[in-house]
Amino acid sequence: MKKKVLLAIVAAAMMLAACGNSAEETTAAATEAAAEETEAAAEEETEAAEAEAAEGEEAAASEEDRVYIGAVAAEAGIPYFTTMSWGAMDAAQDYNVELYWTGPAEWDFSKQQPFIDSVIQTNPDALLLVPTDSDAYISYVEAWMADGLPVICCDATLKEHVDLIGYNSNPYEGGARAAEVFFEMNGPGGVYQPVSTNPGAYGANLRISGFVETMQELDPTCEMLEVLYPTNDANKAAELVSNSIVGNPDMTGIFVATSAPASGAASAVIEAGKQGEIKIAAFDADPQQVQDLKAGIYDVLIAQDPYQMGYDAVMNLAKYVRGEITQEDLDATVTDPEGTPGVRSYNTAVLTRDNVDDPENEHFKYIAELSEVGY
Amino acid sequence: MGEQDIKNKAADKKSAEEILKSKGVSSVEQKGATAFQRFMGSSMAFVIVLEIAICIFFGVLSEPGTFMTLNNFMNILLNSSQMVILAIGLTFVICSGHMDLSVGMTLILTSIVGSKAFKAVASTPELLSEGIYPHLGLGIFVGIAVALLTGAACGALNAFTTSKLKLVPFIATLASMYIFQGAAMVICNGAQEKNLPRIFQTYFGHRRLFDIIPYQAIVAVILGAIFALVLKYTRFGLHVRAIGSNRESARRAGIKVELTCFKIYMLMGAMAGVAGVFDVARYSTTNPSGHMSDSMMAIMAAVMGGTSMKGGIASVTGTMLAVLIPVTLQAGMIILGMNSYIQLIVTGLFLILAVYVDYVRNLRPKV
Numbered sequence: 159m160k161k162k163v164l165l166a167i168v169a170a171a172m173m174l175a176a177c178g179n180s181a182e183e184t185t186a187a188a189t190e191a192a193a194e195e196t197e198a199a200a201e202e203e204t205e206a207a208e209a210e211a212a213e214g215e216e217a218a219a220s221e222e223d224r225v226y227i228g229a230v231a232a233e234a235g236i237p238y239f240t241t242m243s244w245g246a247m248d249a250a251q252d253y254n255v256e257l258y259w260t261g262p263a264e265w266d267f268s269k270q271q272p273f274i275d276s277v278i279q280t281n282p283d284a285l286l287l288v289p290t291d292s293d294a295y296i297s298y299v300e301a302w303m304a305d306g307l308p309v310i311c312c313d314a315t316l317k318e319h320v321d322l323i324g325y326n327s328n329p330y331e332g333g334a335r336a337a338e339v340f341f342e343m344n345g346p347g348g349v350y351q352p353v354s355t356n357p358g359a360y361g362a363n364l365r366i367s368g369f370v371e372t373m374q375e376l377d378p379t380c381e382m383l384e385v386l387y388p389t390n391d392a393n394k395a396a397e398l399v400s401n402s403i404v405g406n407p408d409m410t411g412i413f414v415a416t417s418a419p420a421s422g423a424a425s426a427v428i429e430a431g432k433q434g435e436i437k438i439a440a441f442d443a444d445p446q447q448v449q450d451l452k453a454g455i456y457d458v459l460i461a462q463d464p465y466q467m468g469y470d471a472v473m474n475l476a477k478y479v480r481g482e483i484t485q486e487d488l489d490a491t492v493t494d495p496e497g498t499p500g501v502r503s504y505n506t507a508v509l510t511r512d513n514v515d516d517p518e519n520e521h522f523k524y525i526a527e528l529s530e531v532g533y
Numbered sequence: 534m535g536e537q538d539i540k541n542k543a544a545d546k547k548s549a550e551e552i553l554k555s556k557g558v559s560s561v562e563q564k565g566a567t568a569f570q571r572f573m574g575s576s577m578a579f580v581i582v583l584e585i586a587i588c589i590f591f592g593v594l595s596e597p598g599t600f601m602t603l604n605n606f607m608n609i610l611l612n613s614s615q616m617v618i619l620a621i622g623l624t625f626v627i628c629s630g631h632m633d634l635s636v637g638m639t640l641i642l643t644s645i646v647g648s649k650a651f652k653a654v655a656s657t658p659e660l661l662s663e664g665i666y667p668h669l670g671l672g673i674f675v676g677i678a679v680a681l682l683t684g685a686a687c688g689a690l691n692a693f694t695t696s697k698l699k700l701v702p703f704i705a706t707l708a709s710m711y712i713f714q715g716a717a718m719v720i721c722n723g724a725q726e727k728n729l730p731r732i733f734q735t736y737f738g739h740r741r742l743f744d745i746i747p748y749q750a751i752v753a754v755i756l757g758a759i760f761a762l763v764l765k766y767t768r769f770g771l772h773v774r775a776i777g778s779n780r781e782s783a784r785r786a787g788i789k790v791e792l793t794c795f796k797i798y799m800l801m802g803a804m805a806g807v808a809g810v811f812d813v814a815r816y817s818t819t820n821p822s823g824h825m826s827d828s829m830m831a832i833m834a835a836v837m838g839g840t841s842m843k844g845g846i847a848s849v850t851g852t853m854l855a856v857l858i859p860v861t862l863q864a865g866m867i868i869l870g871m872n873s874y875i876q877l878i879v880t881g882l883f884l885i886l887a888v889y890v891d892y893v894r895n896l897r898p899k900v
Binding site: 234235261263268275277280293294297301358359363389 | 596598599602604608718721724727734735739815818825860874
């Protein structure tokens with residue numbers, strides 16, 4: 159029995175060591191962040207963000223109590239959500255918010271559930287949620303809101319408007335814009351390969367529908383190949399796309415719904431020696447994708463605006479908790495009240511080699527590490 | 534039933550007990566020890582100690598009112614329920630010396646087929662989009678029945694390939710995993726099931742007895758209790774253990790090995806069906822792209838709980854308790870604010886440590 163107790167202690171010590179490190183890191187990061195708070199934090203941001211930051215500093219000064227906001231992303235560590243957390247952290251500094259940002263290692267609602275449950279156990283004043291499914295969380299969010307926990311959904315929105323507001327980029331429109339650019343580049347009669355992630359991935363498949371339907375509308379003579387589903391796996395994407403290139407030697411364009419399979423598709427095109435001949439349009443603007451766009455591997459990037467979504471969500475949750483804004487104020491920002499109630503859609507940017515370095519596109523380029531922006 | 538049959542059965546029981554005894558796994562062998570000593574020597578006691586240690590560890594480190602709350606423990610129970618159901622089934626499979634890697638995909642397939650059946654019976658396509666379900670009760674009954682039957686059918690396929698075609702269970706169920714996944718995708722066309730009623734969640738999935746204990750956890754515990762008794766005290770349970778101990782001896786002792794294998798795999802499939810029903814009830818939709826690692830987690834739980842990978846030895850209660858360990862670990866790490874990738878590493882290392890310690894502990898001579 160003694161041995162058992164000893165082993166339990168060893169196990170506990172191991173975990174303590176692991177947690178200790180991460181706690182130290184958090185403290186260090188917090189200290190650093192606090193030091194930077196006194197500096198003009200929002201210099202690198204857009205004009206809108208700057209204006210909001212100035213306003214926020216006032217708010218920070220006037221508020222004694224910090225607001226604690228929990229944020230659960232759908233997938234930790236990918237540049238898209240890192241960029242969103244950057245926006246959220248900037249807003250947290252500007253509005254005197256303590257932010258806890260977390261999320262599962264893969265996009266799966268049964269894996270996200272424990273993260274949400276545990277974050278709620280830490281008693282946040284408000285919750286920023288990236289729902290991994292548009293249906294699964296409706297009754298949860300409804301219950302939390304009823305219990306007085308305000309929720310804003312970011313990136314993906316819920317089927318029913320039970321949250322304060324939902325922020326997304328219009329996935330269908332993003333796909334449609336890729337189709338328009340392809341049509342401009344290739345003219346009629348193209349052969350196109352759409353690449354999604356999982357058959358069940360709601361957002362990715364809406365992008366694909368946007369692309370497929372718009373292209374077929376613009377160019378009824380085009381040949382649209384069967385959608386490929388390589389999950390979020392670049393290797394698998396390379397394998398599937400290279401098979402498709404062999405089977406369809408006259409392919410003119412590939413549209414990829416997310417960034418990871420896009421790099422696989424790109425390598426398949428390079429391996430087939432068809433670079434330039436087969437145009438690639440991909441969703442998102444990861445640092446590597448931006449480099450690859452400049453290098454001529456991609457031709458079009460459909461960039462979303464996760465920074466601004468994260469910023470606005472934390473800002474508005476903090477304001478709502480403090481009673482500075484109401485549900486009506488948020489409802490007034492809804493993009494299409496008659497179409498999708500309770501959703502504000504952010505514009506995507508079409509990045510090409512010609513415009514990628516334009517100043518107005520700066521915040522559409524994602525970051526890989528928070529350390530790049532001083533966190 | 535003739536006298537001869539009764540005699541045969543008695544002989545068969547005796548032989549099976551002897552088989553277990555010869556492997557040193559019979560309860561008879563430990564008769565010398567007190568009940569308490571026997572309990573403390575078991576994997577279950579180890580798992581309990583481990584679980585308590587984890588709880589104390591996180592309780593001390595976390596802010597008051599976060600980890601050490603009733604609600605947090607109930608969340609852990611709820612988040613473990615599906616895995617408990619799967620792991621109970623796998624305990625039988627592993628105990629019989631078999632393996633099943635297809636449980637996650639069976640779960641997905643059963644949830645999809647069950648949802649389709651529910652929708653077909655409960656409503657019409659026109660009414661579905663408006664959220665009207667004229668035959669709700671009947672729909673739910675049929676949906677659950679179809680999910681369980683689909684699971685049992687999947688299990689029957691696994692039993693056929695492993696016991697009739699004599700394929701290695703590891704390979705056979707890996708193959709069936711792809712078949713079930715493919716079948717699920719064909720049926721749902723890759724999409725999550727829509728237009729399922731929200732009352733799945735409000736009346737069962739999220740519901741808690743006295744607003745405290747999740748219904749799903751209650752059902753999981755009841756099923757666990759039933760199957761713990763089945764494994765320990767019924768003829769079927771004895772046969773499962775005997776086959777796992779020594780398949781050939783079991784056959785010679787008159788146990789219908791193939792039939793028992795069919796029962797075991799069909800039970801596993803049906804349990805995956807129950808987990809599929811739980812999944813739909815909790816989220817009011819299906820999750821065709823999830824559950825990839827469910828089989829592995831369930832196997833891990835069974836082994837940690839004291840089930841031998843070589844077969845013959847098993848503990849349903851140990852398995853159930855072992856499921857709680859990774860879930861508790863994760864909840865604690867999230868509450869402490871640990872990076873999600875580090876969480877995976879810590880969970881993995883912890884599971885290695887736990888299984889290794891249990892292994893070393895079992896090498897010691899018994900009391």
